[in-house]
Amino acid sequence: MSKVRVLVGTRKGAFILSSDGNRKDWQVSGPHFPGWEIYHMKGSPVDPERIYASQSSGWFGQILQRSDDGGKTWAPPGGEAIPTPGPPKPISNRFAYDVSAETGAPLTTHMWYDGTQHPWEFKRVWHLEPSLTDANVVYAGVEDAGLFRSTDGAASWQELSGLRGHGTGPKWQPGAGGMCLHTILLDPSNPDRIYIAISAAGAFRTDNGGKSWKPINKGLVSDFMPNPTAEVGHCVHQVAMHPSRPDTLFMQKHWHVMRSDNAGDNWTKISGNLPTDFGFVIDVHAHEPETLYVVPIKSDSLHFPIDGKLQVHRSRTGGNEWEPLTNGLPQKDCYVNVLRDAMSVDSLDDCGIYFGTTGGQVYCSPNGGDNWKPIVHDLPAVLSVEVQTLP
Numbered sequence: 001m002s003k004v005r006v007l008v009g010t011r012k013g014a015f016i017l018s019s020d021g022n023r024k025d026w027q028v029s030g031p032h033f034p035g036w037e038i039y040h041m042k043g044s045p046v047d048p049e050r051i052y053a054s055q056s057s058g059w060f061g062q063i064l065q066r067s068d069d070g071g072k073t074w075a076p077p078g079g080e081a082i083p084t085p086g087p088p089k090p091i092s093n094r095f096a097y098d099v100s101a102e103t104g105a106p107l108t109t110h111m112w113y114d115g116t117q118h119p120w121e122f123k124r125v126w127h128l129e130p131s132l133t134d135a136n137v138v139y140a141g142v143e144d145a146g147l148f149r150s151t152d153g154a155a156s157w158q159e160l161s162g163l164r165g166h167g168t169g170p171k172w173q174p175g176a177g178g179m180c181l182h183t184i185l186l187d188p189s190n191p192d193r194i195y196i197a198i199s200a201a202g203a204f205r206t207d208n209g210g211k212s213w214k215p216i217n218k219g220l221v222s223d224f225m226p227n228p229t230a231e232v233g234h235c236v237h238q239v240a241m242h243p244s245r246p247d248t249l250f251m252q253k254h255w256h257v258m259r260s261d262n263a264g265d266n267w268t269k270i271s272g273n274l275p276t277d278f279g280f281v282i283d284v285h286a287h288e289p290e291t292l293y294v295v296p297i298k299s300d301s302l303h304f305p306i307d308g309k310l311q312v313h314r315s316r317t318g319g320n321e322w323e324p325l326t327n328g329l330p331q332k333d334c335y336v337n338v339l340r341d342a343m344s345v346d347s348l349d350d351c352g353i354y355f356g357t358t359g360g361q362v363y364c365s366p367n368g369g370d371n372w373k374p375i376v377h378d379l380p381a382v383l384s385v386e387v388q389t390l391p
Contacts, residue, residue: 004346005070005388006354007051008362009038012380014053016071019375023352023366026375032074033065040341042128043388047135052154054125054140062124064140064154077154120144120164127341129184133191141181145172145198147210160210163196168215168232175199175235175254182340183239187246195249195264200235203251205264216264220253237280238340242289250292250319252282252340257294259319270319275306281343285368286351290318293353293369295338304335312355314369328372329363336361341384348389356382 006017013031032038037056044050053065053074066077123143131137136153146164148157172179176199183197192209195216202217220234227233235254242248251258251267256277258267271277276296285291292315298306305311309332312325336357346352353369356362360379365372 002348003390004348004352005043005390006344006362006364006375007041007043007071007384007386007388008356008379008382009041009053009341009384010356010360010380010382011037014038014041014055014071015376015379017362017375021348023348023364028376029071032071038383039124040127040384040386042130042386044130044135044138045132046130048388048390050130050135050153052128052130052138054128056124062122064125064128066154077152078156120146122146123178126180126182127184129186132186132188139184139186139194141184141196143178143180144174145179145181145201147181147184147194147196149210160206162206162210162212163204166204166213166215168201171230171232172198172201173233173235183236185239185241185246185249188243189246193246193263195239195241197236197239197251199237200233200254202232202234203236203239203249203264216260217267218265219260219267219269220258221256222254224254238282240282240284240292242284245289248289250282250284252279252294254278254300257282257319270315272315272320272322274313274322275324279338280340281338281355283343283345283353285353286345286347287349288316288351288368291316291368292319293343294322295343295355297337303337308333308335310334310336310357312353312365312369312372325365325369325372327370328365334359339383341386342382344385344387346387346389352387354385354387356385358382 001021004019008015013034015030018027033055039054041053049070051067055063055065065074067074125140127141129139138150140148147160150157181198185195187193194206197203204213205216206213215232221228222234225233237252240250247263249260257271259270260267279294279297283293310329313322315322336359343355351368353365358381362375363372364375
C-alpha cells in the first residue's frame with residue numbers, strides 16, 4: 001500500500017506527518033529546527049528521500065537545509081553550521097555569497113520599484129521547487145523578487161538574472177508580505193518553460209530556461225492600481241496547474257479567481273458564485289484537471305473566514321460553479337487564515353486534499369474534499385504544506 005508524507009513548515013519549526021494509504025492514523029515527527037521559521041519544504045519527485053527546506057530567522061538570517069533520508073536527519077548542503085543560541089550575530093549566507101562569486105556581481109545590486117532605484121536585498125527563500133527529472137536541481141524563489149537555480153543539491157546557486165533584468169522592474173511593488181517570488185511551476189512537457197509569480201508584480205513565463213521572461217497578466221484587473229489592467233503590478237497570491245495540462249493555469253489573486261488556457265497569454269475570471277473571491281491558496285485535484293479548490297477569506301483587510309465558518313470551496317467544472325465543503329471543518333468562531341503555500345494534494349487513487357491554518361491545524365480530506373479531519377491541532381502557525389505520495 002502506498003504511503004503519504006506531509007511536510008509542514010511553521011513559524012516555529014518543521015513537522016513531518018506520515019500515514020499509510022488509509023490516511024486515518026498519523027505519526028508526527030518534529031519539531032525539526034525548533035524555533036526557526038520554516039517558510040517552505042518540498043520533496044524531490046525523483047528521489048523520495050530528498051527533501052529541501054527553507055530555514056530563516058530574524059537573528060541569524062537564511063539557511064537552506066537538505067535531508068537525504070526522508071527527514072530523519074538534515075544538513076546545510078553548503079556546509080553552514082546552525083548557529084548556537086546566543087546574542088544576535090550575523091552569519092555568512094552561502095546562498096548570497098555563492099551568487100556573488102559565480103556571477104561576479106556585488107552583493108548589493110539594485111532593483112527598481114516605485115519608480116525608484118533601491119538596493120536589492122536578499123531576505124529569505126519563500127519557495128523551493130525541485131526539478132522533475134534531477135534530484136540535485138532545485139529552484140528557489142526569494143525576496144526581493146529573484147529566481148535562483150542550484151545544480152548541486154542546494155550547495156551553490158546561480159541567479160536566473162533575466163527575470164530581475166526585465167524592463168518592467170520599475171513597476172513592481174512589494175506586497176504586504178514583501179516583494180516575494182512565491183510560485184514556481186515547471187512544465188513537465190517542456191523543460192525550458194517555467195512559470196513564476198511575484199507579489200506584487202504578477203505572473204511571468206520563460207520559454208528558454210530562464211534567459212528571458214514575458215509578463216503574462218493580460219486579462220487581470222486590479223482596482224488598487226492607477227491602471228487596473230496594466231502589464232505588471234498585479235498582486236498574484238498563487239498559481240496552480242495540473243501536470244497533464246500545463247497550458248491551463250489557475251490563479252488566486254488579490255480579489256478574483258482566474259483561469260488561462262493558453263499558458264498565461266490571456267486570463268478570464270472564474271470566481272462565479274464564490275461568497276468572496278479573496279483568498280491565498282488554489283490547487284487542482286490530482287486526477288481531475290477541472291476540479292479546483294480555494295479557501296475564501298472575508299477580505300484583504302480581514303484575513304479570516306466569512307462569519308467565522310471555515311470552508312473550502314470546490315469547482316468540478318474548472319471554475320464559475322463552486323460548492324462549499326464543510327463536513328468536519330469548524331463552522332463557528334473560527335478566525336484562522338490559510339496562507340498561499342499551505343494547500344497540497346496527494347496522488348492516491350482517491351485523491352487526498354490537505355491544508356494548514358495559522359491556528360496550527362492541518363486538515364486532511366481523503367476523498368477529494370467531501371469530509372475533513374484534523375491530522376494535528378496545535379502546531380505553530382502553518383506557513384506551508386506539501387505532500388509526498390510514496391510507494
